[in-house]
Amino acid sequence: MNAAVDIFIKQEVRRQLAQRNGLGHLSADEGEWKELFTASKEYSPTISRTETFAFETGEDEGSLVKKILFGVHAAMSVAGGTLGAYHGYKRNRGSLGWALAWSALGTGAPIITTAVAFAQGFGKPIKKGK
Helix, strand or coil: CCHHHHHHHHHHHHHHHHHHCCCCCCCCCHHHHHHHHCCCCCCCCCCCHHHHHHHHHCCCHHHHHHHHHHHHHHHHHHHHHHHHHHHHHHHCCCCHHHHHHHHHHHHHCHHHHHHHHHHHCCCCCCCCCC
C-alpha cells in the first residue's frame, strides 16, 4: 500500500474510534491533508490488526472470537444433549427419566457424556441379571 493510503486509513480508523468513544467528530486540518497527499515513500505507518478489524467490521477482534466460541459450545451442547437422550432411552429400555438425565448431562458436559456413552456401548441396553 502506498504511504498516502496508509495515512488516510489510519486517520479514518482513529476518527471512527474517537466517534465511537464519544469524543466527537475529529477532522484533519489543512496541514494534515497536505501531508496526506505529499507523503514520502519512506513513511510507513503501522496500523494494528485490531484497529483494522474494528474499522472494517465495527467490532473488535475479541468479540468475534467470543461469538465463534459461543457458537461452537452451543452446537456441542445440543449434540451432547441429543446423543445423551438417545443413549439414556435405549440403554434403559425406554425409560424417559434416564433419557432426560442423560440429556441434561450431555448438555452440561457434552464431551465427557458422549465419551462415557460410547464407552458403555452407545445405545446398547443394559444386560439383565447383572
